[in-house]
Amino acid sequence: MAEDLKKMYYTIVTDHFPSEIRITFGDQTLIYKKRTWDIEVEPGVIERRGLRYGENPDQEAALYELVAGNLILGECEFIHPNLGLVSSLREQDFIQFGKHPSKINLTDIDSGLNILRYLNEKPCCVIIKHNNPSGVAYGNSLEEAFLRAFKADRIAAFGGVVVLNRPVDKACAEAIASNYFEVVVAPEYEEGAIEILKAKKSLRIIRIKRMDRLQNYRNYKIVEFKSLIDGGLIVQVSQSNKINRPEDLKPAVAVKDGIEYKCLREPTEREVKDMLFGWAVELGVTSNSVLFVKDECTVAIGTGEQDRVGCTEIAIFKAYTKFADLLCYEKYGIPYKQLELEVAKGIRPKEDKERIDEETKEKKAGLIGAVMVSDGFLPFRDSVDVVAKQGVTAILQPGGSIRDWEVIEACNEYQIAMKFTGQRAFRH
Structure with missing residues (x-):
């Protein structure tokens, strides 16, 4: 029975989607071709197949590349053919197929590229899990960028997708190969790096030139589709990052009952860099x-919550959880959860756990001096009150709440710097 359950993750689901899709917008037509590859379905047997499966093993799925048509709606010109990234992957781009990709693998890669397109000044690593980043970091080298992104959330990175913006060298390859990942993506691989990575037989090694x-x-527009359960569609134009330079940041100013409220402390140069970096990730x-x-490294990422202060508190909880786990792993070579279990069973002295907990508390999980970034405005001052206790020194948020004045007052009480983006970054 257990073997049957495992087998479903290795089974290639035959899809019945057409080889070509045409979408007509008025008198303009876009043409998409289905992407397939020559896959070794069993030793010595090669078949032409598309995606392994969709989000789950019982869902058919297909990947399509835009091959013809140049859509213009109003003053907006959308991306044109021959600019494929994930959708144009050929067999030669899969240096090692491993288990050939499913929908989630490819959308995770795309999510990583979506962030990296705004972070190309230095070596950068994005680790993606279920279409969300678990860790993102710049580094002086690609290896350093990977290690910083990995250590930001060692737990969630397990089985994730590593997306890198520079050619992978041997040092970076060795760091990646010492952990478990599903996919690694880079523009190129230097001599010796591929051999190191290929030691992981199930790892998908992909080159996107x-x-x-x-x-x-950065500024190419695409049409985004949302399918409804009644067969209907909602379409929208994709969003672009409007906060790319320090001068794009807006002062935190609000007026209430004729009185102007303004955030008094200006962010430092380091805080501004972290604001710009964080906004690129936030998108x-x-x-x-x-x-x-x-x-320029994520400390913690809170995702998909219904209320702002709740998400803030969850992000703080994650920071403490991940920080303690990393300390534990570096000191004892085991995850924090294993440490808890061994202490509870009497296998390990409780002082071992107490040391980790005390250091985590003392350093406030690395949040001292951090910048908070929010994709929507802060509707109340409660989020400021919460992060101030953790030593957060700056905030970036869209602004536009009727209580902006209250949030500004809170920042001034704690001497927290705050800037507005004037752009909301919701992503559903």
Whole structure:
């Protein structure tokens, strides 16, 4: 029975989607071709197949590439053919197929690219899990960027997708290969790196050559489709990042009963860099979301919550959980949960856990001096009160609440710097 359950994850589901899709917008037509690959379905047997399966093993799915048509609606010109990234992957781009990709693998890669297109100034790593980043970081080297992103959330990174914006060298490959991931994606792989990564037989190793021009995709527009259960569709134009430079940040100012309220402390140069970095990450996180950034590396990412302060508290909880786990792993070589279990069973002295807990509390899980980034405005001051206790020193948020004045007052009480984006970044 257990073997039957495992088998479903390795089974390739035959899809019945057509080889071509045409979508007509008035008198304009877009043409899409289904992407398939030559897959070794069993030793020595090669078949032409598409995606392994959809979000789950019992869902058929297909990948399509835009091959013809150039859509223009009003003053908006959408992305044109021959700019494929994930949708144009050929067999030669899969350096190692591993288990050939499912829908989630490819959408995770796309989610990573969605963030990386705004973060190309330095070596950068995005680790994606279920279409959300678990860790994102810049580094002086690609290995450092990977290790910082990985350590930001070692727990969630397990089985994730590693997306990198520079060619993978041997040092970075060794760091990746020492952990378990489903997919690694980069523009290129230097000599010796592929051999190191191939030691992980199920790892999908993918090259996306156009990544060296990923910044060109910052402002390309696409049509986004949402299917309804009644067969209907909602379509919208994709969003672009409007906060790319320090001068794009707006002062936190509000007027209440004729009185102007203004955030008094200006962010430092480091806090501004973290605001810009954090906003680029925030555009790729499921809403409602709040994240914390320090030194151009995520500290914790809270995703998909219904209320703002609740998401803030969850992000703080995650920061403490991940920080304690990393400390535990680096000190004892085991996860924090295993430490808890061994202490409870009397296998390990309780002082071992107490040391980890005390250091985590003392350092406030790395949140001291961090920047909070929110994808929507803060409707009340409660989120400010919560993060101030953790030593957060700056906040970036869209602004636009009728209680902006109250939030500004709270920031001034705690000497927290705050800037507005004037742009909301909801992603559902």
